[in-house]
Amino acid sequence: MSATSNTVATGFFRKIWLVAHRVLTVISIALLFSMMLLTCVDVVARYAFNSPVKGAFELTEILLASLIFAALPLTTKAGEHIKVEFLENIKNTTVNTLLDRFSAFVMCATFCIFSIELWKHASKLGQRGTVTNSLEIPISGVGYFAAISSALCALVALAFMVRPTPPTFDD
Numbered sequence: 001m002s003a004t005s006n007t008v009a010t011g012f013f014r015k016i017w018l019v020a021h022r023v024l025t026v027i028s029i030a031l032l033f034s035m036m037l038l039t040c041v042d043v044v045a046r047y048a049f050n051s052p053v054k055g056a057f058e059l060t061e062i063l064l065a066s067l068i069f070a071a072l073p074l075t076t077k078a079g080e081h082i083k084v085e086f087l088e089n090i091k092n093t094t095v096n097t098l099l100d101r102f103s104a105f106v107m108c109a110t111f112c113i114f115s116i117e118l119w120k121h122a123s124k125l126g127q128r129g130t131v132t133n134s135l136e137i138p139i140s141g142v143g144y145f146a147a148i149s150s151a152l153c154a155l156v157a158l159a160f161m162v163r164p165t166p167p168t169f170d171d
Contacts, residue, residue: 013159017077020152024070031067035060055135062132065142069149076107076153104161111154118147 038059046052053059075081122143131138 021074021077024074027070028067028074031063031070035063035067038063055132055137058132058134058137062137062139062142066145069142069146072149073152073156076111076156101161104157108154108157108161111150111157115147115150115154118143118150122147 038053038056042053042056122140125143126138126140129138130140
């Protein structure tokens, strides 16, 4: 691959990541705000009117699961996962690069497995028509969203694995 085609590819992926980053950020903000609003309304209704919001617990569960998976690709790209650095005293940059790439490979493989298994599970939930207890909200959508989010995390990890210093997409 020539330098020009590599630059074009990087530019293309940069644009895709910027759109995904913005969309996931807006989704995360909306989910977090919805959880906050739901909790406040539920508490006020519960104590002021002795009438809690019906299904508030179920909605909070769905919103929280969705929030976690909306923010996961952002966390992966930022490298903000919890890390245990057993070999942090190694000063050899080649060894550190190899360790970083191996770590990215493990992350990529793990997220691929998560994505596949979550998709299969969501498919089963959808085929069975599984819904929440109180509000009867179909829950397969959350599973599909989690699978897509995990696949995006795998792609981010792949970028870390392929390039020693992944491109910055944060403009």
